[in-house]
Amino acid sequence: DAGVIQSPRHEVTEMGQEVTLRCKPISGHDYLFWYRQTMMRGLELLIYFNNNVPIDDSGMPEDRFSAKMPNASFSTLKIQPSEPRDSAVYFCASTPSDSGNGYTFGSGTRLTVV
Amino acid sequence: QKEVEQNSGPLSVPEGAIASLNCTYSDRVSQSFFWYRQYSGKSPELIMSIYSNGDKEDGRFTAQLNKASQYVSLLIRDSQPSDSATYLCAVMNRDDKIIFGKGTRLHILP
Numbered sequence: 001d002a003g004v005i006q007s008p009r010h011e012v013t014e015m016g017q018e019v020t021l022r023c024k025p026i027s028g029h030d031y032l033f034w035y036r037q038t039m040m041r042g043l044e045l046l047i048y049f050n051n052n053v054p055i056d057d058s059g060m061p062e063d064r065f066s067a068k069m070p071n072a073s074f075s076t077l078k079i080q081p082s083e084p085r086d087s088a089v090y091f092c093a094s095t096p097s098d099s100g101n102g103y104t105f106g107s108g109t110r111l112t113v114v
Numbered sequence: 115q116k117e118v119e120q121n122s123g124p125l126s127v128p129e130g131a132i133a134s135l136n137c138t139y140s141d142r143v144s145q146s147f148f149w150y151r152q153y154s155g156k157s158p159e160l161i162m163s164i165y166s167n168g169d170k171e172d173g174r175f176t177a178q179l180n181k182a183s184q185y186v187s188l189l190i191r192d193s194q195p196s197d198s199a200t201y202l203c204a205v206m207n208r209d210d211k212i213i214f215g216k217g218t219r220l221h222i223l224p
Contacts, residue, residue, distance in 0.1 A: 041216075042216035043158070045212075102212070103160070105159070106157060108157050
């Protein structure tokens, strides 16, 4: 299994631009999570999906952030417009139905907004 | 009070010694607990999970859980330089979401 696949690995963009981060979960995993990691705040859960349906988006910082999961093998996290404070590493993770087993993380996307 | 708290470190331990990492959590109904290892520039990797009070051993790693004290720990025996990383404590809360601590940086001294 290729694991959780994220793209791009690095993204540098100018303030105000739209940024789209992509994730392919492990096949058969029903849950998909988007996390953001910074030195100051650690790993923060932004949103998660169950069977492609958004279940909890209470961690999404503001309306500039949106996430979709059009099918079981693909999800996007979009920031529009981007701001320098959005600079962080964004991780996608997935898990089977029994989430008590912990999550498998992708390699992450390091986003820098200048 | 933060949901999951860890000392940020760095914790420096001589090679071959036991490294002890600690974590406290706030949600009394939490049932699932995890330790992740994260190397610099890499993603978190699950190394241990524990669900019942007591100890759980896996190779050089031992996870300890005390639900009454809301305390989780990870012991690493015979520490190796390759164990140098940030260790994240994670707890599944009452909403079935896994909440992470900020991590403890561990440095094994050769």
